[in-house]
Amino acid sequence: MKHLQKRIERHIETIATFTSTPGKGTSRLTYSKEDLQARNYIKEQMKASGLNVKEDGLGNIFGKLVGSNPDAPSVMIGSHFDSVPNGGSYDGPAGVVAALEVANLFYQHNIKPTYPLEIVALVEEEGSRFGGGLMGSRGITGQLSEEEFSQLKDKNGISPKEAMQSIGLDPSLPKVRDPKTMKAFLELHIEQGPVLEEKNIPIGVVESIVGQAEYHITVKGQAGHAGTTPMNKRSDALVTATKIISELPSFAIAEGNGTVLTTGKLNVFPNGANVIPDKVIFTVDIRSGKEENVQHVIEQMQQSVEAHQGNGIEIDIEEKLYVQPKALSETIRSLLKEKSENKDISYCSINSGAGHDAMVFSDFTEVGMLFIPSKAGLSHCPEEWSDAADIANAVEIFYQTAKQLTEAEE
Numbered sequence: 001m002k003h004l005q006k007r008i009e010r011h012i013e014t015i016a017t018f019t020s021t022p023g024k025g026t027s028r029l030t031y032s033k034e035d036l037q038a039r040n041y042i043k044e045q046m047k048a049s050g051l052n053v054k055e056d057g058l059g060n061i062f063g064k065l066v067g068s069n070p071d072a073p074s075v076m077i078g079s080h081f082d083s084v085p086n087g088g089s090y091d092g093p094a095g096v097v098a099a100l101e102v103a104n105l106f107y108q109h110n111i112k113p114t115y116p117l118e119i120v121a122l123v124e125e126e127g128s129r130f131g132g133g134l135m136g137s138r139g140i141t142g143q144l145s146e147e148e149f150s151q152l153k154d155k156n157g158i159s160p161k162e163a164m165q166s167i168g169l170d171p172s173l174p175k176v177r178d179p180k181t182m183k184a185f186l187e188l189h190i191e192q193g194p195v196l197e198e199k200n201i202p203i204g205v206v207e208s209i210v211g212q213a214e215y216h217i218t219v220k221g222q223a224g225h226a227g228t229t230p231m232n233k234r235s236d237a238l239v240t241a242t243k244i245i246s247e248l249p250s251f252a253i254a255e256g257n258g259t260v261l262t263t264g265k266l267n268v269f270p271n272g273a274n275v276i277p278d279k280v281i282f283t284v285d286i287r288s289g290k291e292e293n294v295q296h297v298i299e300q301m302q303q304s305v306e307a308h309q310g311n312g313i314e315i316d317i318e319e320k321l322y323v324q325p326k327a328l329s330e331t332i333r334s335l336l337k338e339k340s341e342n343k344d345i346s347y348c349s350i351n352s353g354a355g356h357d358a359m360v361f362s363d364f365t366e367v368g369m370l371f372i373p374s375k376a377g378l379s380h381c382p383e384e385w386s387d388a389a390d391i392a393n394a395v396e397i398f399y400q401t402a403k404q405l406t407e408a409e410e
């Protein structure tokens with residue numbers, strides 16, 4: 001275990017040197033010089049574990065251990081290797097490194113699987129260069145058309161095709177993969193939040209990627225002079241809006257199950273110090289791992305709005321976004337829990353409040369995801385840190401899980 005931990009630390013430290021902002025965190029834009037350096041390192045590691053290495057038309061890297069049935073679908077393990085500007089050393093690489101070490105265990109134990117094992121290192125998850133994010137996984141699953149791809153540009157007007165060619169990648173290679181070639185996708189990611197650290201639990205088995213609803217609420221009142229309009233003759237849009245806003249968090253708290261609600265934006269009109277506000281627009285962002293919790297909070301929000309109508313106040317609710325929560329594979333979740341128990345590694349169930357490549361794959365194959373604690377819950381900053389011992393735990397759990405999945409009969 002100590003040996004594995006040392007190997008993991010060395011990988012993380014090496015990949016962290018491939019940054020365009022040394023001393024100021026990891027900045028590794030997709031198809032940059034630093035991408036090429038990290039890419040070459042990952043490919044070398046794959047080869048050292050006896051994997052056949054290939055890249056697709058997006059520059060995603062695949063290292064494959066061919067099974068005894070070469071046409072069988074692959075058990076894939078991986079994450080992304082790009083970063084946000086001035087980010088940390090773990091968001092993405094932790095998952096790639098864990099996958100590399102699972103392959104190394106297969107190699108060391110000379111395991112000949114029935115189903116292929118495939119280690120995957122994905123590009124442009126963060127969207128830091130071309131925007132949008134999740135480009136690698138969306139490309140593989142056919143959710144990024146050639147046309148959309150060819151229209152992308154970075155802030156200097158460089159297209160992904162030009163950028164790929166500049167580091168020797170071939171954008172004309174196939175991008176989309178038949179879902180029939182995928183048996184499962186496993187991803188380790190740092191939690192990027194404080195829950196596991198606070199509970200002092202080394203492994204989170206991700207139950208679902210949270211659903212999200214976003215609303216814009218417009219409160220209309222009557223403008224008036226701040227000095228001459230008596231208090232009992234006012235229809236103050238801001239006073240009403242703040243009453244609603246202050247009620248909303250209690251609905252999420254009462255719901256529990258990690259349900260969260262945020263008002264992050266507030267626009268006041270006309271926004272003058274001596275004018276009674278006649279219009280206020282604010283946002284409500286609701287997230288939960290269970291759709292019924294999201295739905296229930298929405299109902300209570302509507303009732304609260306209803307109750308504040310009248311006396312010259314009119315309120316309008318507009319739905320801007322509604323994404324259903326995505327439950328990850330129950331079969332894989334219970335496998336991950338079983339393997340953790342066998343290894344005496346304590347775990348808890350957790351929801352992911354952020355999107356990940358795993359979420360994209362979950363519409364096409366069986367997906368399992370593990371989280372490890374993030375120090376102080378910090379991420380997307382140079383201070384981002386996770387313990388290599390926790391990554392080693394995840395490697396052990398994935399190794400046992402992948403062994404079973406690559407052996408299992410249909």
Ligand SMILES: [Zn+2]
Nearest residue numbers: 091092125189
């Ligand atoms: Zn990430």
